[in-house]
Amino acid sequence: MALISEFPKIVPVGDQAVNIEFGNEISDAINDRVYAFADALTSLPPPWIRELVPTYRSLLVHYDAAKFDFDTINAEMLELVQSNSSVASSATRRAQLIYELPTVYGGEYGPDIESVAENAGLDTSEVIQIHSSIAYRVYMIGFSPGFPYLGGMDPRIATPRLATPRTRVPAGSVGIAEAQTGVYPNASPGGWQLIGRTPVPLFDQNRIPPAVLQPGHFVRFVPIAQDQFQKIESDVASGDFEIQVSESTR
Amino acid sequence: MIVRNPGLLSLIQDAGRTGFQRYGVSVSGAADQEALLIGNLLVGNEPDDAAIEVTFGGAEFEFSQDAYVAITGGDLQPSLDGTPLSMWESFFVPAGSMLHLVAPMSGMRSYIAIDGGIDTPLVLGSRSTHYSSGLGGISGSALKPGDIVPLGINTDNATPGAKFPSELRTEYGSDLTVRVIAGPQQEQFSPTGIQSFYASAYTVTESSDRQGLRLDGPQIESSQGKYDIVSDAVVPGSIQVPGDGKPIVLMTDSQTTGGYAKIGVVASVDLPLLAQAPPGTVIHFAEVSVPEAQSLMRERRRAITEADMLTPLRKTRQPLTVDGVDKDVSVTYRSDDSSQPGGTLASVEINGIRSTVRIEEIN
Incomplete structure (x- = not known):
């Protein structure tokens, strides 16, 4: 068991980046600190910063190693970390934003829903009910462009990854891997159990920021029928689709 | 420029797509950044301009306009209309010429740098192709036969015969020593595991690509049989060790985050060696400190940018x-x-x- 005082910890990641670790587990409090510190650095920003990559529990800082030494970065970073204990990032200060993702569950859209149900000892309708009843927190974006790592799934439907990953998972696929759930924004290889698919695009290379979902946002999956999927798909294509966002206070 | 034959894999790549890793966007870019930089310098381009990265050869390109060109990186035996070309040197290519890259003599990736660069659209600030997510290049894909690669406007900065001094060129060996900075999760490995990593020879396997080099060799033991971590961000050169104990060196197309413990990160100065290491290459790892790695990187960069490339x-x-x-x-x-x-x-x-x-x- 790690001591609380071990964190925050600054660890070199090669010769051009450092990782600031705020903990070693998935928790809202640690994730809040990561994004709060990322916001604090962005608002300064120190002259050596090249790029920030916040994740579940840590913040990777790429720095300009052509001009600045590791020792300088380490010392300045330590001071910044200690003087910024805020957990109120712009993500958490905002009212809780819940993005609705209309999703067709099962069938060709979610070919693994039966094995998830079987693994859980439930009916597929119960799996759908459980999966769509929670607003999931976006902890980070990673793996592939716009891919949200969502937390808070009901452990009853936790399912191991596929023994053999698929070579191609269709864009919009909603999956489960252990106690996590997520959406593949683009077609890619993948090993998650696929339970459904959403027609809502989550990544747009012509938009800044290119990812629709941001850490601190919440996501709710809304079960829809196949014909609604096709309707939304054509609205997306014609530019008439707008993602539904509801607000609630934390 | 017309792609007559892309060979195994030809890609438009520049210095990389930075600034969007927090949205899951891979850096991509030239696997061998050093060769890209030198190629651009040889033809008078900006250091981060796009070039064509050709892997293993078998590729043919037809120039539809006059251009100054330099070929750097791995030697794939380039020739122009059948006449062999020197590597690391700029030359004039008249419209209608056919450039052919055959097969590796050394290394595995050549860079075709062209005066004025390549003028495909910028996607999130870069022309680099990340084909697994469909970003950059021409419609997000690797080059295909018949593709027309739009060239940038001639800068008039180039002169034929500019040459990167041979004594400064990186030698791409088949038995490499690659320097590594410990961590960020070295503590997750047992002393025996760390010892195996630094004392053993690892071989680049066939299942290696721009995302990562999968190595074969002695298993690296974790301290409590645990190889996974709560996912965090990775960089090109991160060496992750999954459950089978065999290291994977992440390369420039890698995902932005990873869930395996990382025993070390390759020093930037040695990344070009790995980018040019085909399957079968033997790798030894040697530990280096961050300050040492940084001064090696700066010295190398200075040697390249200050090299006297123009002969009288x-x-x-x-x-x-x-x-x-x-x-x-x-x-x-x-x-x-x-x-x-x-x-x-x-x-x-x-x-x-x-x-x-x-x-x-x-x-």
């Missing part, structure tokens, strides 16, 4: 027969060794038509 300008008059008429032709070229086999390419202008000639010393 030479002018010569040559009698030439053009369309059956004897002419005296003025030839301008830069080279210090026109005596080398195959001679040196130079630009000549006859009646306003520019073309390329090969100069050989005749005694």
